[in-house]
Amino acid sequence: MADVKQAKVVLDEAEMPTHWYNIVADLPTPPAPPLHPGTQQPLTPDDLAPLFPMGLIEQEASTERWIEIPAEVHDIYRLWRPSPFYRARRLEAALGTTARIYYKYEGASPVGSHKTNSAIAQAYYNKIAGRTRLTTETGAGQWGSALAFASQIFGLSCEIWQVRSSYEGKPYRHVLMETFGAKVHSSPSGLTEAGRALREQFPDTTGSLGMAISEAVEAAAKDPDASYSLGSVLNHVALHQTVIGQEALKQLELFGEEKADFLFACAGGGSNLSGIAFPFLRENLDGRANTRIIACEPTAAPSLTQGEFRYDFGDTAHLTPLLKMYSLGPDFVPAAVHAGGLRYHGMAPLVSHCYHEGLMEAIAIKQREAFEAGVVFSRAEGIVPASESNHAIAGAIRQARAATEAGESPVIVIGVSGSGQLDLPAYAEYLSGNMADS
């Protein structure tokens, strides 16, 4: 077997990160705080208390570098973590590239994406705060199914508003949430004031994450036993996801690589990007590396590449705090592209801040280029990536081709945020040649 080369590194459970990494502690300049929409003053913990448990509110505002992962959360992470990290040798061969390509794969989690990393943590902090019910929004359904699973684990009830285009176009996802015991509604629904108003105003809307957030926030605000859970955007969500990048750094080293030259990750609300990128960014800030970190967003929702950096609402009905972020405006409804998880008008304030400070780059990718990359990747590596992840793969393939032309051999790392097994209708559309190139 001497000619067989290592395909992947799967760390032992004992090597799982014990702490979440908080990038705020290492940023050269502090990010702008969220503002109360009425007073325009920085939010206080009390402002957030009706929606979130104190454990998460503290994390939202924390400037501590390392926050210990509670044993109960760590224990559940072990069901699927550490996640595998691969050298994409067959993809390299298929591309004929001189680049060395690696990928971190989050699709082996219970629901097939990175979202469980934060869902388990959020359900845990709600449980110990005595909340009994969680409400949330979901786009493609990855976050919703993660929170449904996490709620089941901690004995909480879970109610989910799913963006209409995804609810209808990806029916398997809401069955997955229901299998985990959650209630799921197509959004905008007739169950909330916000939903009813949106249905009246836009009867034919495909829905948006901004709308679904309004509905879930309203439902939680009206029930003192309920919390709202957000699957992206906020600081505490980015924090929980940093287990990804911490593991990836260690695994890259075990492949004998000193550092990555490029890191590609898809970006919708920013949770996946933050999770893999912030630990790599720390290496840059500490002078140990100079990895170019490249956010890959869909051309259909190009918040970083086309949006404005300003205070804006996180939702359509203006129920959330004001966040300083790159935004296309809360009324922006993206084309109904298959990467439902990336159809968000804004971008996590921490990601927005890093991008604004020049610590990250961003590119926008059209849907057909993304799926072309996904098919090449599937056929080479055997993993069918999520529609969202295809954007990162497409970005990496562009870079690999450029490197080949230049005769260079950079180390390229891709964050593959999830599995595309439930996105197969989108692949069918791409293979048939009928996919719109939004």
Add this chain to the structure above:
Amino acid sequence: MADVKQAKVVLDEAEMPTHWYNIVADLPTPPAPPLHPGTQQPLTPDDLAPLFPMGLIEQEASTERWIEIPAEVHDIYRLWRPSPFYRARRLEAALGTTARIYYKYEGASPVGSHKTNSAIAQAYYNKIAGRTRLTTETGAGQWGSALAFASQIFGLSCEIWQVRSSYEGKPYRHVLMETFGAKVHSSPSGLTEAGRALREQFPDTTGSLGMAISEAVEAAAKDPDASYSLGSVLNHVALHQTVIGQEALKQLELFGEEKADFLFACAGGGSNLSGIAFPFLRENLDGRANTRIIACEPTAAPSLTQGEFRYDFGDTAHLTPLLKMYSLGPDFVPAAVHAGGLRYHGMAPLVSHCYHEGLMEAIAIKQREAFEAGVVFSRAEGIVPASESNHAIAGAIRQARAATEAGESPVIVIGVSGSGQLDLPAYAEYLSGNMADS
């Protein structure tokens, strides 16, 4: 983190099995050979040469105990092997059982099941024999997608006949095969003589594996560049799957368990059961253990528990050799249960032989009990199992409950053959209360 207990064992790539294990070498009595359907004489290698490459024909008849896994195959196994092995602590808690439950999970493979273990090997031996095209049948689609992926890896074209009830009821699966580059037909199709005859005779048939095999065999027999590939039943398929049980034995030991008391695995054609069970059976035959090995079949296709042990055809059109096996007869068409991978009229000759010799037991499980078990498992462990795998889980849950009543703490191992992410419509049917209890 002192109170956190180990959830799983993921072996390092270096600890992957280097050889397949051939149970024939250790059987107390030799299994009956396959017969030529015309002469009724034992088959010769030449009889099989039009359908299979010599590498596989040799394995089919081999009595060697260990057969080395070629480096090219081992290299691809590394994409997903070694597969994880879990202590099902949350399932134990949900059941309140005194039993210790473990499971070996094959659902993290490229196509979500154990089938890739043999597909890669079969594609490899065909490739080195100069064949350029593979034909096969598939039920639920797990075998078909595995062979589609394997064909893609080795640059072979791949054409698949999928049982009609699964083709129509599980549309994501044929998209997966197409994503990997294969051509897929609903069987019975109008493309073969066998298919046309079956469509005329049974216009409303839901199809069966026996019918789809006839079509794929006919297509291969007519093309000198093509081979037929079978995803189960034959000795060489069982052989390739033994990487599962070899890993599981090692992993069980790493959990500090000396031996398993019970092993449950679902059984349709027998490939999954053979793969996990034969290495455990070797421990029994060598006197190192006395594990009770229990095949879990669907009540809808109860070949072991209701069939007759006799020479019979593997397919409906009587194109295959005669195999000595437990059979319901090649014209048997099972109810259209969701576990499409178990809808086979016969059973692997090696499994049949072991069962007949008293080396294994068998039980039949109805579909609702299987899905009830699948939902309990999903909510506890986060993994939604394949419809087929649910039968093994249901069997294990029966045993765990019996152990609890008896105040005993046996070690129960479950072979979870695949992921149910593409079976979610079946879960929806179960959750709605409308599932037929076939």
